[in-house]
Amino acid sequence: MAIRRLFVANRGEIALRVVRAAQALNIETVVGVSAADTESAAAKLADRAVVLGPGPASKSYLDARLVVHAARETGCDALHPGYGFLSERAILPRLCGQHGIGFVGPEADMIDALGDKLRARAMAAAAGVPLVPGSDEIASAADARREADRIGYPVLLKASAGGGGRGMVIAHNGDEVEAGFHKASAEAMAAFNDGTLFMERFVGRARHVEVQLMGDGNGKVLHFGERDCSVQRRYQKLIEEAPCAAMPDALRAQLHTSATALAASVNYRNAGTAEFLYDVERQEIYFIEVNARIQVEHPVSEMVTGQDLVGWQLRIAGGEPLALEQDDIRVSGHAIECRINAEDPALDFRPSPGRITRWSPPGGEGIRLDTHMSEGATIPPYYDSMIGKLIVTGDTRAQAIERLSAALADFRVEGVPTTIGLHREIVSHPDFVANTIHTRWLEQTLLPGLAIAAE
Amino acid sequence: MDKPIRPEEIEALVAEFEASGCAELHVRFEGFELHLSSDPAARTVARQTAPSAPAEPDSPPRPAPSASSGPAGADDLDGFEIVRAPYLGTFYRAPKPGEPAYVELGATVSAESEICLVEVMKLFTAVRAGVAGTITHILATDGQMVEAGQPLFAIDAKG
Numbered sequence: 001m002a003i004r005r006l007f008v009a010n011r012g013e014i015a016l017r018v019v020r021a022a023q024a025l026n027i028e029t030v031v032g033v034s035a036a037d038t039e040s041a042a043a044k045l046a047d048r049a050v051v052l053g054p055g056p057a058s059k060s061y062l063d064a065r066l067v068v069h070a071a072r073e074t075g076c077d078a079l080h081p082g083y084g085f086l087s088e089r090a091i092l093p094r095l096c097g098q099h100g101i102g103f104v105g106p107e108a109d110m111i112d113a114l115g116d117k118l119r120a121r122a123m124a125a126a127a128g129v130p131l132v133p134g135s136d137e138i139a140s141a142a143d144a145r146r147e148a149d150r151i152g153y154p155v156l157l158k159a160s161a162g163g164g165g166r167g168m169v170i171a172h173n174g175d176e177v178e179a180g181f182h183k184a185s186a187e188a189m190a191a192f193n194d195g196t197l198f199m200e201r202f203v204g205r206a207r208h209v210e211v212q213l214m215g216d217g218n219g220k221v222l223h224f225g226e227r228d229c230s231v232q233r234r235y236q237k238l239i240e241e242a243p244c245a246a247m248p249d250a251l252r253a254q255l256h257t258s259a260t261a262l263a264a265s266v267n268y269r270n271a272g273t274a275e276f277l278y279d280v281e282r283q284e285i286y287f288i289e290v291n292a293r294i295q296v297e298h299p300v301s302e303m304v305t306g307q308d309l310v311g312w313q314l315r316i317a318g319g320e321p322l323a324l325e326q327d328d329i330r331v332s333g334h335a336i337e338c339r340i341n342a343e344d345p346a347l348d349f350r351p352s353p354g355r356i357t358r359w360s361p362p363g364g365e366g367i368r369l370d371t372h373m374s375e376g377a378t379i380p381p382y383y384d385s386m387i388g389k390l391i392v393t394g395d396t397r398a399q400a401i402e403r404l405s406a407a408l409a410d411f412r413v414e415g416v417p418t419t420i421g422l423h424r425e426i427v428s429h430p431d432f433v434a435n436t437i438h439t440r441w442l443e444q445t446l447l448p449g450l451a452i453a454a455e
Numbered sequence: 456m457d458k459p460i461r462p463e464e465i466e467a468l469v470a471e472f473e474a475s476g477c478a479e480l481h482v483r484f485e486g487f488e489l490h491l492s493s494d495p496a497a498r499t500v501a502r503q504t505a506p507s508a509p510a511e512p513d514s515p516p517r518p519a520p521s522a523s524s525g526p527a528g529a530d531d532l533d534g535f536e537i538v539r540a541p542y543l544g545t546f547y548r549a550p551k552p553g554e555p556a557y558v559e560l561g562a563t564v565s566a567e568s569e570i571c572l573v574e575v576m577k578l579f580t581a582v583r584a585g586v587a588g589t590i591t592h593i594l595a596t597d598g599q600m601v602e603a604g605q606p607l608f609a610i611d612a613k614g
Contacts, residue, residue, distance in 0.1 A: 032543075035604055051602040053542035060542075060603075065576040070543050073600035095576070 001319035003027050003078040003102065007071035008042065009092070010082025011061060013372045013388060014296075015042035018080045021310035030074045032067055034060035036380035041372040050074060055382045061085045068095040078102040078317055080310075084384070087293040088115055104317040106269045106292050107217075113266075114290045118160040118198055124287040127265040129258040132277055132286035134200035141178040144199065148177045151201050157181060159188035160196040163289060165235025167191055170202055205438040207278040208232065209244045209285065211259035212301040214312050216322040217269030223256050224301045224309065225331040230439050231426060233349070238419070238442065239426060240297035240337045242304045245397045246435050247278065255285050262287070271298075271313050280438070296339065299370055299391045303335035334397040336404050336427075340371075342385040344417040345450075353381040357415035362407035366393040366400070379416060387418065397435070401427055425450060535609040536586045537594075540601040544573035544580075548597040556597075558608075562590045570608060573601065588612035 005028040008018045019029045019042050029046040036055035043049035050070050053060040060066065064086055071079050079101050081087035090112045093103035105111070114120050121131055135147040137160065148155045148171065157180050159167035169184040171177035181197065189195035212224040228244035229237045244252065259274035273295050275288040298309050307329065316322060343349045359375040371388030373379075379387060392407055394400030408424045429446055431437050472480050540546070548556040548571055558570045569581040570590070592609035595601050 050543060050600075051604055053603045063542075063575075065578065066543055069545070069575045070600070073545065 003314060003318040005030065005074070005076045005078075006104075006314070007032065007067075007074065007076035007079040007101070008046065008082070009061070009067045009071070009079055010085055010087075011037050011040065011042065011372075011383065012386065013370050014082040014294075015040070016045060016372045017370060018042075018082060018310055019046045021308060021314060022080075024308070024311060025314055027314065030071070030076055032061075032070045034380075034382070036382055039377075041374070041377075048074065055380055057085065057382055061383075064089065064091045064095050067092070068099055068101065071096070071101050072099045076101060078104055078314075080104040080313070080317075081293065083293050083296055088291070090115070102317050104270065104313050106215075106272065110266065110268065111292050114272075114292045115163070116160060117158065117163060117289055118196070120289055121198075121287070123266060124262050127258075127262040129262050129287045130285060132200040132203070132288065135198050138181065138197045138199055141181040144171075144177045144181040144197075145174045147199050148174065151199065153177075154202040154204075156200045156202045157184040157197050158200060159184065159192055159194070160198055161192035161194035162188060203277055203279045203286075205280060205440075207244070207246060207280060207437075208237075208275065208439050209247065209255065209278045210273045210275040210291075210295075211256060212295075212298065212309065213259060213263045213268065213272045213274060214309070214316070214322060215263050215268035215270065215272070216316060217267055219264055219267050220322055221260050221263040221268055222322060222324060222326055222329060223260050224305050224307060224329055226252065226255055227297055227300055229297060230437050231432070231442050232439050233442050233447070237297065238339055239423070240300055240339075241397070241400075242300035242335050243331055244278070245334065246280065248283075251283060251285065258285070258287070262290070270316050271309060296386075296389070297337055299368060299389060300335040300337045303368065303391060303393045304331045304333050305329050333393055333395050334400045335391055335393045336397075336400050337389050337391045338404070338408070338423045338427075339386055339419075340388045340390060340411075340413075340423070341419045342379050342387050342416040343419055345419060345422045346417075349419075351381075351385040352416045353379045353385070354416045355379075356387075356413060358412060360410075360412035361388075362390070362410035364403075364407075366403050367407050368392075387413070387416075390423075398433075401433060422450075532592065532606075532609050534611075534613075535591055536588065536612050537606045538570065538582065538585060538608040538610060540573055540595075540603055540605045540607055541580070541582065542573070542575070542603045544575040544601065546595045546597065546599055546601045546607065547572040547574060547579075548593075558590050560590055560593060564588065564590060564610065571595075582607065584608075584610060586610055586612045 006022045008015050008031045015031055022029045030048045031042045031046040032052045033043050033049050034055050035051055052066045052070055062085055079096050081092055086092040088111055090108040093108040096103040124131055133151050138144045154170055154172045157169040167188045169180040171180040184197055185195040207230040209226050209228055211226045213221055215221040225242055226244050227240050227242045229240040231239035271294045273291045277286045277288055302309055342352050344352055355378045356373055361369050368391040369388055373387045392400055392404040394403050404427050408420055411420050426432055564584040565587045566585055568584045570584050571582050572579045573582055588610040590608055591611045594606040
């Protein structure tokens with residue numbers, strides 16, 4: 001039942017990551033590439049690469065039928081969706097199932113259920129997991145006002161079919177919430193084809209913490225510690241850490257217990273991450289959502305636990321039991337990941353596709369770089385602009401920051417603008433070092449500070 | 456083998472081959488393998504022969520090659536228009552199994568002529584010639600998966 005040949009339905013650094021994990025388990029690999037990615041690192045490392053379609057994602061990576069057709073015709077018995085693209089679209093595991101291809105992830109119905117944020121909240125509530133004080137579905141503007149009065153302002157109107165920070169509107173009083181109801185509903189309908197809204201208390205100074213989970217599909221769920229992803233810009237993470245050093249042990253234990261209980265209550269299968277809002281002032285944690293896939297920032301959890309999460313994904317998908325106990329997983333040391341993008345922070349983070357003319361990465365103790373890039377490689381214009389993840393470990397957070405600063409100073413990339421310079425500013429900032437940051441810190445404090453400095 | 460082959464012997468073999476006018480020569484015995492070809496487009500297909508690389512599964516035997524069926528050397532296609540697969544899928548030469556193929560070698564086509572199907576998960580799309588002319592090469596095999604951009608036909612647009 002172990003996987004014999006794996007189809008990798010993604011690109012960039014995660015495709016390379018999955019190919020490497022498969023090779024470590026002696027699994028053959030076929031990568032589906034777009035015409036823009038035929039010379040990619042994953043295509044070169046895999047046993048075979050097949051061209052799905054032209055560059056634009058909608059004609060290649062986002063076409064589930066193309067992807068599954070390719071997997072079937074190349075004799076693959078399993079498929080890994082990576083992150084983004086189709087990784088949380090139930091049609092992919094459904095089509096895989098119809099064609100005898102094992103899906104490396106949860107069942108289609110679970111992906112559907114967790115993708116509906118209202119249903120996910122209900123699951124969490126049923127498992128006794130604390131939620132952000134909030135509402136069920138809001139049927140009207142009057143309803144919105146009533147709920148907001150009950151919850152307490154400010155409130156956040158959210159799309160049930162949304163996620164990842166999309167389709168959210170803040171309201172500070174009754175009039176704003178009624179107006180916001182109409183706006184948010186229309187935006188949700190346009191973006192997700194579903195205008196259903198609910199509401200949550202808006203926490204001003206929050207940290208984003210999440211728990212890495214792995215389930216065997218039969219009720220056994222393990223956690224691999226938590227991550228702190230509070231350095232964000234427009235709800236996109238820039239820096240992630242493991243563990244969350246700003247959380248007392250008792251609360252951390254509650255976080256792990258809640259996340260694991262939720263996943264176990266639904267017999268969660270394969271990798272997933274439960275995301276929480278951490279209200280530092282109130283010292284409370286609230287469930288936000290579950291991401292039913294491997295995440296970009298999984299390496300920090302790997303570094304502090306010594307576990308290969310993608311490897312576990314493949315083994316579980318291949319029918320192996322989750323032959324590990326919670327006590328076997330120890331978190332030691334501290335890891336920090338910087339997502340390096342080909343973007344120009346000076347030009348409002350405009351993505352800058354192009355050719356890398358110089359690629360001089362850092363190296364040495366405690367440094368891991370997950371990247372598909374190299375000198376001479378091109379960044380196509382069709383996809384996100386992430387060119388690599390720099391992950392640095394240390395015995396303590398302070399040591400990790402020291403090593404990270406040195407690594408960022410050594411990291412030279414030419415040919416495209418990158419966010420390496422911005423990361424240097426972040427990790428040297430006193431707030432970051434003191435770890436008093438929150439999810440709006442980058443946009444409210446650091447970036448405006450930098451703009452002033454540039455003038 | 457009693458003694459290893461010497462460089463002068465290989466040179467003599469090559470000279471004989473060139474003088475002979477043969478297209479190909481394969482020599483193989485224990486510890487030694489030599490492949491000579493007079494076709495400038497000949498190339499080792501190392502990937503497919505590596506034991507660890509997955510072979511294309513369930514491939515039917517190659518159809519008996521005529522001068523212009525199957526993958527052609529780059530020189531053969533000089534000056535012709537290549538029709539390529541718009542995306543990955545299964546290549547079909549006929550509208551339905553058992554029916555005659557859309558086109559055969561030598562067929563005259565217009566730009567709008569449908570010349571094959573590419574199927575993805577039971578969704579069939581007809582591919583059009585794109586240019587008026589004559590079909591000179593059929594470059595893909597009926598019922599086999601083709602990749603996006605893979606050459607399917609060559610058309611002589613001047614003929």
